Each structure stands twice: as C-alpha cells, then as structure tokens.
Amino acid sequence: MKLTEAFKKRWSPRAFEDKPITPDQINAIFEAAQWAPSSMNGQPWRYFYAMKNDTAVFNQFVDCLVPANQLWAQNAGMLIISVAQKHFDYKNRPNTYAMHDTGAANAYIVLAATGQGLQAHQMGGFDKEKAAELLKLDPEKYEPATVIAIGYEGDARQLPDELMKREQAPRTRLDVEEIVKQVKE
Ligand SMILES: Cc1cc2nc3c(=O)[nH]c(=O)nc-3n(C[C@H](O)[C@H](O)[C@H](O)COP(=O)(O)O)c2cc1C
Structure with a gap:
C-alpha cells in the first residue's frame, strides 16, 4: 500500500507546469472518487471538468x-x-450529508492526483451562481462545492512575488493533541 506516500506528498500548489494530463490520469482520478464512501451510498458527487487546451470552455x-x-x-x-446533489435518488429525500460526502470524494480526487504524479488545489473562492449557470444546473437539485485545479507542479519562481512567497511559506498544521481527544471513562 503506497497510500501514505500520497498523503505525505500531497499539497496545494499554485505554480503549474505546462504539460498535458493524459486520459489515463484523468480516469484514475475520477475512478478514485467513484469509490468514496457516502451516506446511504448516495454518491452525491458530480464532476464537470475542462482541459486547458479546450481554451474557450x-x-x-x-x-x-x-x-x-x-x-x-x-x-x-x-x-x-465539484457539485453536490442535494437529494437522494431514493424517494428524493434531502441528503444532509451531500456536501460532506462530496468533500470526501474530493479528498479521494486530490490524493489520486498526487498518486498520478500531479497535484490538486481545491478552491472555495468562486462564484457558485455563475458556475451553476455555466453548467446549467438546477439550483433546487445541485450545489457547486469547489473548483479543483490539477496539473504538474511547476516552478514557484514563475509566480508573481506575493504568490511566490505564499508558495514557499512553510505549511502549518495544528498538533494532533489539539485536534484529537481520546474519551475515557
Ligand atoms: C474547501 C476548500 C476551499 C479552499 N479554497 C481555496 C481558495 O479559494 N484559494 C486557495 O488558494 N486555496 C484554497 N484552498 C486550499 C487551502 O488553502 C489549503 O488546502 C490549505 O491551506 C492547506 O494547505 P495544503 O493543501 O497545501 O496542505 C481550499 C481548500 C479547501 C479544502
């Protein structure tokens, strides 16, 4: 199992190399999402993607x-x-875990990208209404979750100064003790 390697190598870069992603890599990335767990196996995640060489879209x-x-x-x-389907297919019941489960599938996507020698950078900073309009989504049924940029990691020096500084800043995390408490009698 090489999963731990992907966990360690994964990060969210801003510099990307101008090198095409292959159809096999794309399949591997989306197949990973396919196998994510979800409430009632509802699989509420939906993905729409555009390749850089399809310039207009x-x-x-x-x-x-x-x-x-x-x-x-x-x-x-x-x-x-990435888009969350807000209701289960089953009886059209509201799926209160739709966004949670789409996030789980997205985590699979970013790790699979790393496994493919790529990196992925998720973004909440986008106009959800504009995205829904572009994708012709019914807002009653679907809610855009994140945009995910994927590519080969590039040279940080290609970035404007401010971004380069952020790119090279040390990554920080809360201590495990701060996020985990064993509950005992
Ligand atoms: C839901 C979500 C939204 C995010 N939105 C943005 C964003 O709009 N712009 C951005 O540069 N990074 C965004 N990020 C990336 C985070 O800033 C990044 O994951 C975090 O700083 C940890 O860094 P790492 O992924 O390199 O470990 C987002 C990440 C997630 C999961």
Missing part, C-alpha cells in the same frame, strides 16, 4: 473563480467543478 471555468484564484489557477492543466 476552460476560460469560462476560470471566469467563475475569484480574481485571486484566477491568477494562478489559469495555469493548471485541468479545472474540475
């Missing part, structure tokens, strides 16, 4: 992002819009 995806994200995400090889 890729630019429409980029347009949905806030300017700070556009700056770097426009260099990714592909952009994915």
